[in-house]
Amino acid sequence: MNYKETLDFLFAQLPMYQRVGKAAYKANLNNTYALDKYFKHPHTKYKTIHVAGTNGKGSVSHMLSSVLQSAGYKVGLYTSPHLLDFRERIKINGNMISEDAVNSFVSNNTVIIKKIQPSFFELSVAMAFNYFAEENVDIAVVEVGLGGRLDSTNIIMPELSIITNIGIDHIQFLGENIEDIAFEKAGIIKENIPVVIGKTQEKTKQMFKSKANQQKAKIFFADKNLTIDYSLLSTDNYQMFNIKKSGKIIYKNLKLDLLGEYQKENIITTLIAIEVFNNKNTSISNNNIYKGLANVIKNTGLQGRWQILEKNPLIICDTAHNIDGIKQVIKQINNTAYKNLHIVFGMVNDKSRMEILNILPKNATYYVTKASVPRALDEKILFSEITQLKLKSKYYKNVEKAIIEAKNNAEKNDLIYIGGS
Secondary structure, three states: OOHHHHHHHHHHHOOOHHHHHHHHOOOOOHHHHHHHHHOOOHHHHOEEEEEEOOOOHHHHHHHHHHHHHHOOOOEEEEOOOOOOOHHHHEEEOOEEOOHHHHHHHHHHOHHHHHHHOOOHHHHHHHHHHHHHHHOOOOEEEEEOOOOOOOOOOOOOOOOEEEEOOOOOOOHHHHOOOHHHHHHHHHHHOOOOOOEEEOOOOHHHHHHHHHHHHHOOOOEEEHHHHOEEEEEEEOOOOOEEEEEEEOOEEEEEEEEEOOOOOOHHHHHHHHHHHHHHHHHHOOOOOHHHHHHHHHOHHHHHOOOOOOEEEEOOOEEEEOOOOOHHHHHHHHHHHHOOOOOOEEEEEEOEOOOOOHHHHOOOOOOEEEEEOOOOOOOEOOHHHHHHHHHHOOOEEEEOOOHHHHHHHHHHHOOOOOEEEEEEO
């Protein structure tokens, strides 16, 4: 099989959450353990860091990877979902797995794939773990796909576990309240393995403490250890922070090339994670930290986090896809200067929509559309719901047409935002 044929097989034959939703979810780790045994437990051949959370886990994973690379480690990075190319999920020092490696993995293991019949995610995790072992990485940063306790990544025994925050998302799998979702995320806390919690939340704090105590795991609440004295956007297009510990500035003028205001939480989480990692391993220097955080995009290829696509008009895209994430994006839109606001917007059909639709900016023109995946909500249904809220909108059958129309209507001082679920 060539690469296209391999992807066709992966997408068509294996249930994939981003495409079909709940049908792809396996509420156990049976297939994962079977694949892991077949490939002789590849994840045991290198160190790992495990990252879960409702929002921010992708950004934290990429920040950590960049800092580790700057410290001289050969770093595997497993994340999901991908935006354009499946290979974005599996990287080493920012370089995607090769097409040939994907082809070989699938074609060489067809028998076990047909026997076990894993989901798309289960197989992609096995591919990543095996690839990292074959390439002799020093450490892999592994992002949880969904939840934690029953996620396919949760077979690793990491150096460090991280839970960024807890919000309402994937309620059909994880539970309808914060406490239930936190229970699932807490499933990555392992015996004697330290855990960093990014955001202290009253409804989840005690659960995390209890789970950590049960597992004899040291627990660190990042936002109780570090605070941001100030942040600003520098003239060379970085976010710049002064970060304090116990009232003293310990990181002065720390630059980050990710421009989302919500990265304030994620950078705090990352810095505490590095501090805890340093307690168990070879030291990462301040110079490594400064260099790594200033070059996250360059070192890892991260996309879709308040990403500037064009200027005049300013075109921004962001992968925020649940109520908490979209609230953060709207906050940043409100803090951005523009003449007129244009929003290209779509959603999937298994999300609770009205809570999100009710907080959308009222002063925008909406270009309602849908992504080219089966889970995408029909643009006419979303258009009907948005117009009921008396928002100015039209619908378009695909994203490309919607973006073209937004650009045609926008003046040079306008803002075009592309997002949704």
